[in-house]
Amino acid sequence: xxxxxxxxxxxxxxxxxxxxxxxxxxxxxxxxxxxxxxxxxxxxxxxxxxxxxxxxxxxxxxxxxxxxxxxxxxxxxxxxxxxxxxxxxxxxxxxxxxxxxxxxxxxxxxxxxxxxxxxxxxxxxxxxxxxxxxxxxxxxxxxxxxxxxxxxxxxxxxxxxxxxxxxxxxxxxxxxxxxxxxxxxxxxxxxxxxxxxxxxxxxxxxxxxxxxxxxxxxxxxxxxxxxxxxxxxxxxxxxxxxxxxxxxxxxxxxxxxxxxxxxxxxxxxxxxxxxxxxxxxxxxxxxxxxxxxxxxxxxxxxxxxxxxxxxxxxxxxxxxxxxxxxxxxxxxxxxxxxxxxxxxxxxxxxxxxxxxxxxxxxx
Amino acid sequence: xxxxxxxxxxxxxxxxxxxxxxxxxxxxxxxxxxxxxxxxxxxxxxxxxxxxxxxxxxxxxxxxxxxxxxxxxxxxxxxxxxxxxxxxxxxxxxxxxxxxxxxxxxxxxxxxxxxxxxxxxxxxxxxxxxxxxxxxxxxxxxxxxxxxxxxxxxxxxxxxxxxxxxxxxxxxxxxxxxxxxxxxxxxxxxxxxxxxxxxxxxxxxxxxxxxxxxxxxxxxxxxxxxxxxxxxxxxxxxxxxxxxxxxxxxxxxxxxxxxxxxxxxxxxxxxxxxxx
Numbered sequence: 001x002x003x004x005x006x007x008x009x010x011x012x013x014x015x016x017x018x019x020x021x022x023x024x025x026x027x028x029x030x031x032x033x034x035x036x037x038x039x040x041x042x043x044x045x046x047x048x049x050x051x052x053x054x055x056x057x058x059x060x061x062x063x064x065x066x067x068x069x070x071x072x073x074x075x076x077x078x079x080x081x082x083x084x085x086x087x088x089x090x091x092x093x094x095x096x097x098x099x100x101x102x103x104x105x106x107x108x109x110x111x112x113x114x115x116x117x118x119x120x121x122x123x124x125x126x127x128x129x130x131x132x133x134x135x136x137x138x139x140x141x142x143x144x145x146x147x148x149x150x151x152x153x154x155x156x157x158x159x160x161x162x163x164x165x166x167x168x169x170x171x172x173x174x175x176x177x178x179x180x181x182x183x184x185x186x187x188x189x190x191x192x193x194x195x196x197x198x199x200x201x202x203x204x205x206x207x208x209x210x211x212x213x214x215x216x217x218x219x220x221x222x223x224x225x226x227x228x229x230x231x232x233x234x235x236x237x238x239x240x241x242x243x244x245x246x247x248x249x250x251x252x253x254x255x256x257x258x259x260x261x262x263x264x265x266x267x268x269x270x271x272x273x274x275x276x277x278x279x280x281x282x283x284x285x286x287x288x289x290x291x292x293x294x295x296x297x298x299x300x301x302x303x304x305x306x307x308x309x310x311x312x313x314x315x316x317x318x319x320x321x322x323x324x325x326x327x328x329x330x331x332x333x334x335x336x337x338x339x340x341x342x343x344x345x346x347x348x349x350x351x352x353x354x355x356x357x358x359x360x361x362x363x
Numbered sequence: 364x365x366x367x368x369x370x371x372x373x374x375x376x377x378x379x380x381x382x383x384x385x386x387x388x389x390x391x392x393x394x395x396x397x398x399x400x401x402x403x404x405x406x407x408x409x410x411x412x413x414x415x416x417x418x419x420x421x422x423x424x425x426x427x428x429x430x431x432x433x434x435x436x437x438x439x440x441x442x443x444x445x446x447x448x449x450x451x452x453x454x455x456x457x458x459x460x461x462x463x464x465x466x467x468x469x470x471x472x473x474x475x476x477x478x479x480x481x482x483x484x485x486x487x488x489x490x491x492x493x494x495x496x497x498x499x500x501x502x503x504x505x506x507x508x509x510x511x512x513x514x515x516x517x518x519x520x521x522x523x524x525x526x527x528x529x530x531x532x533x534x535x536x537x538x539x540x541x542x543x544x545x546x547x548x549x550x551x552x553x554x555x556x557x558x559x560x561x562x563x564x565x566x567x568x569x570x571x572x573x574x575x576x577x578x579x580x581x582x583x584x585x586x587x588x589x590x591x592x593x594x595x596x597x598x599x600x601x602x603x604x605x606x607x608x609x610x611x612x613x614x615x616x617x618x619x620x621x622x623x624x625x626x627x628x629x630x631x632x633x634x635x636x637x638x639x
Contacts, residue, residue, distance in 0.1 A: 055532050082538045094533040098551040108537035111547075157536075 001066050001162045001195050003029040003052065009060035009073075010047050010219075021047040022218035024061070029212075030350070034186070036210035038200060038242070044219035045199045049165050052197060053088050054081035065162060086331040087156035088165040093148045095155075096139040101127075102136040105155045112159065126154040129188070148179045153185070157192060159190060164189070166194040170205060182208055199282045203243050207231070215239050240292045246324055248292045249334040255360075257285035264291055264358070267330040269309055271286045273355045281360045295324070297357035298336035300343070301350040313347045327351060387615065396611045401603035416608035420574075427582035431590035435569055435613070436462055438500055438586060442507035443564035446515045447557055454519035455545050459531060469520065476513030480573045491578055498583045503575060506570045512520070515560045522556030523549065557629050566617055587613045 021044040029035040033109070037045040050056040052063060054071065058141045062072040070079040087108075095104050102123055109119045127133045128237040129182045130150045140148060148170060156164060169185075170178045186209055189196050200206055206213045206225040215230065223235045234248075236239035243248045254267035255278065262285075264271045283289055301308075311327035311334075318324075322337045327349065336351070344347065395401050399411040420428050458466055487506060496502030526549065534544040550557065572588045579585040585593075591609045594602055621628065 050532075051412070053532075053536055081535045082540070086536065088536045090529045090533065092529050094527070094529040096530065096533075096548060098554070111538040111543065134548060354555060358460075 001033050001196065002064075003035075003163055003195055004064040004187065005048070005061065006064070008048070008058055008059035008063065009052060010044070010051060010056060011257055020219050022051065022058075023109040023214075025219070026061075027214055027221065027224060029195055029197060034196045034198065034209055034211045036198045036200060036213045037216060038203060038206040038210075038213050039216035039262075041201055042218075045105075045201075045216050046090040046167055047219075049088070049167050049199050049320050052163065053086055054079065054084050055164055066324060073240055084163075085159070085161055086163045086165055087159070087161035088167065089149075089152045089156050089169045091168040092138075093152040093169075093172075095148055095151055097140050100130065100137050100139050101143075101151050104140070104151055105158050105196065107139075108159045108185055121152075122158050127159045129157075130154045146181065149173065149181060153188070157188075157194070162192065164192075164194045166196065168197045168200055169198075170200075171202075177217045178205075203350050204245065207243070215242060224361055226335075231287040234292075234359065237290050237292065240359060240361065244294060246295050246335055246337065248294050249298070250290050250292045250361070251332055251334070253289060253291050255285060255287050255289050264289075267332050268290075269329070271353060271355060273358050273360075277358065277360055281362075283360060283362065291355055292321060292359040292361065293334075295335045297354045298334060299352045299354070300325075300336070300338055300340060301352040308353050309351045310348055311351050313345050313349060315342055316343060316345060385548050388616075391612070392610050395603060396607035398524055398604060401607070412595070416604035417481040417612075419602075419605050420608045420612065423620065426594060426605070426609075427473050427585075427590065428587075428612075430447075431585055431587045432613065434500070434584055435586040435588075438503045438507065438584070439565045439568035441504045442511065442568040443498070443561045445504065445508045446511045446564045450512055450515035450519050450560065451523075451550065451557060452551070453516055454523045455549055457516075457520055458523040459528075460632050461624070469517070472516055473489075473514045476510075478509075484573065484577050486621050487574070498579055498581060500584055502584070502599045503584060506574050506578070508569060510571075510574070511564045511567050515564055519556055524554050555627055555630065559630070562620060562624055562628060565621070569613075569617060586610065597598070 005025055005027050008022055008025045009020070012021055025048060027035075027042075037048060039045050047056060051058055051071065055308065057078055058071055058073045060073045061076075062074070063070050063324075065084065068079075069075070070084055071077060071310060084259050096107060099107065105123045105126060105350070106119045109122060114122075123136070124133070127136055128196045130145065130152050130153060132154060135147055135151070140151070143151065149172075152169070166185075170181055173181060182205060185213045198209060200209075209231075210227055212226055213230055214224045217238055225232060225233075230239060230243045234243060239251045241250055251266055253264040256263040256265050256270070262273050262275050264273055272338055278293045309329050311329040314328050314333065315323050316323055319337075321338050323341070323343070324335055325343060326335050328331060329351070334351075376399045394410075397412055397414065398414050399413045399415065403410045456462075457469070461589040477487070491497055491502050491506075494502075496505070530548060530552070531544055534548045539547060569586075570588060570594070571586070574594075579589065582590070591596060591613070593604055594606050594609070
């Protein structure tokens with residue numbers, strides 16, 4: 001089942017102001033695809049999920065499930081959530097506290113009046129799939145976070161939904177569990193082959209889970225692409241700094257053309273960059289631009305001839321396998337990662353920026 | 364004697380005083396109900412234990428005590444049921460649906476409940492007689508339901524607002540209509556609150572005096588409080604022993620109810636205050 005959003009908008013009107021939560025969003029999720037909506041809190045990603053679920057009505061645009069129009073502001077079409085046959089998992093799991101695990105999972109089937117023996121088979125099947133067979137008669141309050149999560153997912157998939165919606169489902173789990181649930185979720189989705197729309201603010205989650213990712217800001221899509229595309233060619237500074245940890249360094253600079261060579265000039269420093277970068281980015285000589293470089297593409301130079309700058313170390317964070325070093329370069333600060341352990345705070349070090357790994361942005 | 368000791372003494376004497384102060388009328392009521400003569404303190408004969416008052420109460424058909432009791436239970440039960448039904452639907456919509464000036468609405472509801480009963484009795488009597496509802500169960504159930512509604516609404520609103528919105532959303536996605544969400548999800552979840560509301564509503568209706576006095580003229584719908592107040596002896600004297608026996612019989616179930624469910628009742632009443 002493909003999912004198609006066409007010029008979708010949602011406005012919330014309160015007494016004092018109008019908030020545009022979703023602003024003219026169009027995207028298409030392919031059949032069986034794991035699609036992630038990624039963005040900071042308040043960017044409208046959960047609202048999009050609610051619109052797809054039918055928990056909110058759009059203020060503009062249309063939603064298609066396959067060829068079926070399920071919501072349209074202009075054509076005044078609105079299929080209720082009940083009739084959309086979708087499943088949703090919330091951050092808080094939203095298990096029914098008064099029902100045990102079995103009844104929780106059976107709930108959607110009972111509401112749609114399935115036969116009790118059929119329900120039993122379905123519940124047992126998904127319970128086996130999610131390894132919660134031993135918990136069927138426990139109540140939600142007796143379960144750990146990870147178990148609750150599994151129950152919520154079981155309840156979601158038990159009635160074979162057309163589209164699977166997940167709203168930050170891993171946010172309440174501890175770090176270790178999150179990693180294991182991530183891979184479980186991915187393999188489960190592969191096995192079921194159900195079209196999935198997944199909302200998160202965590203770019204690592206997005207990168208590891210998503211077949212494709214849409215990066216959102218203030219209700220608008222900034223970029224859609226595979227994790228590799230977003231990492232390798234971000235379209236603007238927002239996407240560039242949002243994808244990747246530690247985030248990309250972004251600095252303002254002047255783009256200079258001097259005797260046929262292209263330079264970035266910032267803080268009294270000139271950095272020569274390959275001309276192909278400039279041509280492909282459609283920027284003009286003499287303009288003020290931003291350039292980005294990932295911390296792993298900045299290195300500490302041993303010989304000064306290869307170095308671009310001299311900076312002083314402001315702080316060092318030990319991440320275990322490497323160190324995150326914050327370096328002060330006059331009025332700029334940049335972070336780099338290194339495996340070297342001999343660096344001290346306050347020390348002067350030579351820094352080399354790899355010109356081939358520089359990204360150029362208009363804004 | 365250290366400070367701890369005196370603190371304890373003060374505490375225990377405070378509790379004892381309060382307990383005695385509030386329970387003395389009840390203890391006296393029970394004693395009198397078992398006394399052969401109500402003014403046993405002033406007589407030489409003193410206290411003579413008897414169950415004659417109770418036998419009189421249940422055996423004397425002219426007293427209609429069992430009629431009153433049945434009327435009270437039926438009227439209070441129906442009023443409480445109706446109140447909980449309406450208040451829970453109202454509370455659900457108040458907490459779930461977006462409508463302006465919710466808090467103003469709730470304040471108004473509370474404000475109306477502060478009106479003294481006496482201010483509406485004239486009007487109420489006219490309406491009920493026009494509708495031919497004097498001396499009927501419906502004639503008491505309707506005003507009781509309206510009268511208990513504000514308190515019930517407040518308790519249930521605080522209960523429902525404690526249930527996360529995501530549960531509603533989940534129910535909607537699982538295929539529930541608004542009504543199914545209310546009955547299959549919200550009601551079971553708010554069970555303690557609904558139960559408390561029912562008990563409180565029942566007690567309020569059971570104890571109510573003024574409407575019952577106003578809207579009933581004979582045993583067909585007259586409730587126990589009014590019935591007892593109008594007990595008369597054969598020769599016009601006041602039969603204190605029987606009155607006290609009747610009071611004991613009607614008070615005990617309520618007291619037991621409150622003692623058994625005091626945890627729920629206190630929780631129900633303070634929930635909004637504590638959880639905000």
